[in-house]
Amino acid sequence: MKSKKYTYIFNEGNAFMSNLLGGKGANLAEMTNLGIPVPPGFTITTEACNNYYENDMRFSRDIIEQVDEMMIKLERKTGKKFGSMDNPLFVSVRSGARVSMPGIMDTILNLGLNDETVEGLHRLSNDEKFAYDSYRRFIQTYSEVVMGMEKERFESIFNEVKDDKKVKYDDQLTAEDLKGIVNKYKDLYRIETKNDFPQNPREQLFKAISAIFKSWNNERTVSYRRLNNIPEKWGTAVNIQLMVFGNMGKDSGTGVAFTRNPITGENSLFGEYLVNAQGEDVVSGIRTPSAISKLKEQLPECYNQFIRISRKLEEHYGDMQDLEFTIEQGKLYFLQTRDGKRTSQAALKIAADLINEAIITKEEALTRVDKDKLESLLCLGTRYKRLNGIDFKLKELTI
Incomplete structure (x- = not known):
């Protein structure tokens, strides 16, 4: 008997498959097929989420085998190896329900980092500070999302180090400072969980997928679903995607933008971004983001490409789009598109x-x-x- 298909490479899907691939996965598939620069990856379907709950919150053999197969395909496509010290593959793990649920579902970045692959990332990037900044971020988000540890515990450690070093901004910390923070984070993890921080990337991956599925029924999500009449049976998809790093220096960054002004409707890009940043940095309030128009001065080629792709997406979807993007060493990538909310x-x-x-x-x-x-x-x-x-x-x- 042929097993059900629970995983789809991005180019296997399209925008009309949101019930199966979730809104994010369907649009990642659509953008991939349009030739938009999207980091390669695959989607684990909403049906896999339902199967997970039907199976007493355990992965079926079919799901495990298909995820393993997809990771091998991703390795071949990128030329990288999951868990390798020489050319390591790192991925993001993002939720993706049928409908947009902003700020509700979880994301884990930099998955695959451990005590060995962080040195591989250091050698490849020739930037030890970047490598350990990425590792400390991963330890914190993994601990929060997968293990349910409190964000404030990590922020307290981080801020204590900043105070001790007498620096105001995160990027003023040195590589040695960040190494120390990583060790303190791992100590906290060990104290809280009675285990060492997991070093096996495959274990990290399946625990992260499990955590995303579990988040579909956490208190925050259930409340949101109830308020917005979202059925429990819809489940959430999970998107596994090659990491692109917005924290690789001054020619890198991350941000969000609308193809038109969502307040006035003016036909001009509206949004903000941060140089040398990742993930939630844009909305964290730690640093002041720049208006998207500033990108024209800092990285003009990226800005011009952004304008062209924004127009292409509007024409394709027939509506103003809300975009998430990352720039890695001058190369622009799109991580999300959806119809934008507006006044x-x-x-x-x-x-x-x-x-x-x-x-x-x-x-x-x-x-x-x-x-x-x-x-x-x-x-x-x-x-x-x-x-x-x-x-x-x-x-x-x-x-």
Whole structure:
């Protein structure tokens, strides 16, 4: 009997498979097939999540075998080896439900780092500080997401070292400082869990996947699902993806951006990014991000490529997009695209502009504007509004 398919390489999927691949996985697949620069990877399906719960929160043999097979394929595609000291493969592990659940589900970056592969990363990058910065980040997020340890315990250690070294910003710490932090983090892990921090990358991977599946039913997620009428049976997919590092120096960074201004609807990039940063740094408040327009000065080639790809994604999806991206040593990668949330005012302007730009029809535009929100924008007693030559009549809205 042929086993069910629980894993899909990105180019095997498409945007219409969100029920199976989750929203993030479906869009990663779609972008890959469009030729957008997406780090290679694969998706573990929402059906695998349901199978995990049906199997008393254990992985079935089919899931284990298929994940192992996909990791071998990823090694071949990248030329890297999971757990190797010479050319190590590192991955991110991200959740991806059918619908966007911002700030709810978990992410683990830099998976595959251990006491040996961190030295491999050091040699490959010729940057010891970067390697140990990545390792300390991984230990912390793995401990939080997989083991349920408190974030504050790690932040306390980190801030104590910064205070002791009399530095204000994270990137002012030296490689030796970061090595010391790694050791302190591993000591804390040992005290809290009664075990050493796991050194086997495959063990790290399956425990991370398990943690993402378990997060579908944690208190935070259950509350969010209840408030937003998201059925438990939907489950979450998991996306395993080659790590690209935004913390590799001044020609690297990470950020989020909208292809149009979500507040006003203006047709210009809107967002922010941080140089030499990773993951949650952009929204952490530790450093002040730069406006996305600043990228034109710092990395003009990346900025121009960003503009071209933003336009391509808008034309393909027929809507303003919300993007997550990372730049690794001057090379731009996209990690997520989805229809962007916007104000009522912006929704009206964006819809009108997309019609004028021949990206969507007027009939499509009318389905994009919430009738109740639109009515609040109109003058009392007015039954339609004309914007950029487009009439938006309330009686025609059928949402």
